[in-house]
Amino acid sequence: MIDEILAYNRQFVAEKQYEAFATSKYPDKKIAIVTCMDTRLTHMLPAALGIKNGDVKMIKNAGGTITNPFDSTVRSLLVAIYELGVNEVMVIGHTGCGVQGMNAAEMLGHMRNRGIDEEHISLMRHCGIDLDSWLHGFDDTPAAVLETVDLIRNHPLVPRDISVRGFIIDSVTGALSPLD
Numbered sequence: 549m550i551d552e553i554l555a556y557n558r559q560f561v562a563e564k565q566y567e568a569f570a571t572s573k574y575p576d577k578k579i580a581i582v583t584c585m586d587t588r589l590t591h592m593l594p595a596a597l598g599i600k601n602g603d604v605k606m607i608k609n610a611g612g613t614i615t616n617p618f619d620s621t622v623r624s625l626l627v628a629i630y631e632l633g634v635n636e637v638m639v640i641g642h643t644g645c646g647v648q649g650m651n652a653a654e655m656l657g658h659m660r661n662r663g664i665d666e667e668h669i670s671l672m673r674h675c676g677i678d679l680d681s682w683l684h685g686f687d688d689t690p691a692a693v694l695e696t697v698d699l700i701r702n703h704p705l706v707p708r709d710i711s712v713r714g715f716i717i718d719s720v721t722g723a724l725s726p727l728d
Contacts (some may be wrong), residue, residue: 551609552611558567567690569601569602571601572602573614573632574632574633575602575603575604575605575628575633575634576602576603577599578634578635578636579603579604579605579635579636579638580604580606580607580625580628580629580634580636580637580638580675581593581605581637581639581640582607582608582609582613582637582639582640582641583606583607583612583638583717584608584609584611584612584640584642584645584647585608586608586645586657588642589718590646592691592719593640593717593722594606594609595722596723596724597628597724603625605628605634607624607628607634609621610646610647610695611641611645611647611648611685612639612640612642612693613639613641613647613693613695613696614696614699614700615660615684617703622703622705625637625700625706626705629706629707630660635709635710636713637710637711637713638698638711638713638715639700639713640693640714640715640716640717640724641690641692641693641713641714641715641716641717642689642717643716643717643719643720644719645689646655646685646691647685648685648687648692649685649687650683650684650686650696651684652680652681652682653680655683656679656683659719661686682716689716690714690716693714693716693727694716695717695726697712697714697727698711700712711716713727714727715724715728
């Protein structure tokens, strides 16, 4: 499949299709969106929000939440705020999220089934990694979004003048519901 993607990319560049996406690194709407990596949101979320290439900084991860105040999502937000002029943050969860109800024991079982050696799992635990917590999902999507909103609003490195709001998007219809 990767070879097919590479072939398509060569054609995309040769036909100069990239010209339709020209923009700067600065988000025109000065908004950063933290959301889930769910494939249903790839095109629907921008379409449902009326955003186009260059409008926002989109930060995606599993679940669209922040699990650690010093993870790569927070780092990305700080770059967006201090280097790229973002002054509003939207945290957007979605219905039917795969991280909701995700079970760490099941994921560790999948890892073992795919050949991850028990020694490596034990080493992670020995080094202080709480795999059960790190690999656990959340039970309530709105609560997880609001927890992330609270973490961003109260983060010691996020300026108080940054507006941070939480939402849930319907994965089927694209309807956006505010949480706060």
